[in-house]
Amino acid sequence: MTTSPDRAAAVSPARAGRVGAPWLALLAGPLSLGIAGPALVLGEVAGDLGVGIPAATWLVTAFGWGVAVGTPLMAGLLARRGVRAVLAVCGLLVAAGALIVVAGPALPLLVVGSAAQALGCAGLTVTAMNLADSARRMGIVTASLAVVGSVSPLAGQVVADLASWRATLALPVVSLLAVPAAARRAMPPEPPGSRFDVPGAALVTALVTALVAVPHWPAPAAVAAVVTVLLLIVRLRARPDGFLPAALARSPRFLGLCGVGLALAVVNFGILYAAPTLLARHTGWTPAQIGTVMVAPYLLGGALSWLVVAASGRMRPGVVTALLIGAATAATVVVPFAGATPVLLAGMAAGSLAAASGQGVFAVYVGAVAEEHRPTAVGLLNLCYLLGAAFGPAITALMSA
Template identity: 55%
Template structure:
């Protein structure tokens, strides 16, 4: 039987609930190469900020704005680039994301000014966030989705060590530019990417601006809770009113009114909060209850995160034959048990708690992303994927802030 072309696959808009969308058969490792490097931007600078500060002639707190800018970029870029993909088409969106990453890396590598470095990190984040959403949208099966989500978790677990090694061997600039690796994935994927776009609806620029304002305020809630909280509340009200007046706009009403979609987003946010919270709390607990050095604690944290990320591929793949509901139930139990285990003073139990949270979050991202996609019409799946990933990534921002009072 002749294999359908990418465009003929994309033309099927039946969007049958419970079925994965017809997509080109893109090799899963290429999707992982396109998505995984995002995690370098999140965790890669963790051990090199002091060198960044020295290199730019500034304080470490000022250099930390490179990390904050990346966090803002992935939060804003995830829904923004997914929405643009719906209107531009996947192929053009891939090129736009690759261009942002390339320009961002050029700023990081070539302009020795703090403001340019921060801008470069933000541009890399916008591009890699878009590529991650596109990779999930093109996955097409639980097994492939598992490869994508596992790549994010595995790269995230090893990113601090890799960033440190690259800093020692080359420079801190190269450490900050590691997300540019995802451009290699674009070069591999673009020939399979469908070029179709949604020509039936005009781009909702006002809706995109309101959502960007909301996400920006939410990202800064942990840092400036009073001001950012008020701004987020106002932006949320404005967005709700805009969505009601323009239901087919940037945030489709047909997506946010789907209970299955909202449940998937809520569970992903909760699992991410637990995982990223424990990534902050467990090292603090190990410092309190053991006589381990910082280096030993750092190395000890790698294996539970790698274990959780690697195992997530099998878990997400198993959600196909087993069904999502039993798999999600197990993941929720693991996520709920993890913080209880973290109350123990035993180093072994603390590491088991981190492994449990890592499995739940990394696997949950893949399994629940499929649920979020299947809950909506095929035409709305790019927007649904972007909004889902936004909820998951917000867990990375809120988790450490929630865990901080309990870790002291």
């Protein structure tokens, strides 16, 4: 294919009009508030609900599961029904989930609310990335995810101090402020002629659930994932135009981009969870001091990623990919063996820059692989990044055990 990634994005099916880039950032960025916002308030949650920290952590686990499952499901809905349908469904999910976590009396209900918010945020993020019709605008969307994620733990703590931990859990609701602006841009739904592939969607959901569970229950989850993959292969042969298009599943370029994206995310999130221990070893700082200092490299990496994604439209894809892999490799080598705190922080920033840039750059590239499957392709790429968020910390824990 000779079409440049930037040009491919510009002629995507979502070209009917333009949503301002700040609205796209607001539509997507709050997803990071749900992932990282509760990090410093789980102790308060556990104390008020009368449960242990491990039980309270299910709020974060449920959000992660909802985002992982919701990403391909909402991408499929976007491809078939268009922007307005996804915004309506996801807006209701986010609003309902926020109400539940604010008013729910018990942990199981709060877990449901957290999962509902995550499903909605997943769809809003996929929509924002599909409405980003240039490399520059895609960079703004993915940079917003990284930048918001870098400050989310501190923001969550501040909101809990000013209001309550329930308000912290409901922070993703701010994404609804961008829904009206995005709704003015409507992607035409898929012409009728094929019914929704329910078995395909169920298999993809089962596979995502199994993969998310691998770090927690390795053996049974891995077996379930393998069995589901085999069933999905059979389904692809029976329905090549189904929920998971065969054109994507059989594309070496698409699969390669997803694989590199997964690796970049594994490196970034692995370093994120290893960094506090390494910083404590180097400095003797308190956890609060470490948390504050860690904002800087991740904020820097997220902010710089916008420049990288914006410039990628003028560079060869192979060169950009090699540079991102190089940055992630350098971070992997530097961080564990850093002899000084500034070097360690530089390695953290490099890992953040590689992952945040890769998410935006590869989202543009996969849209050029098969333009008719752009929403699904972008959704599956994001799924790989989310799996990296699950696998990175688990791999770090195994290596440090």
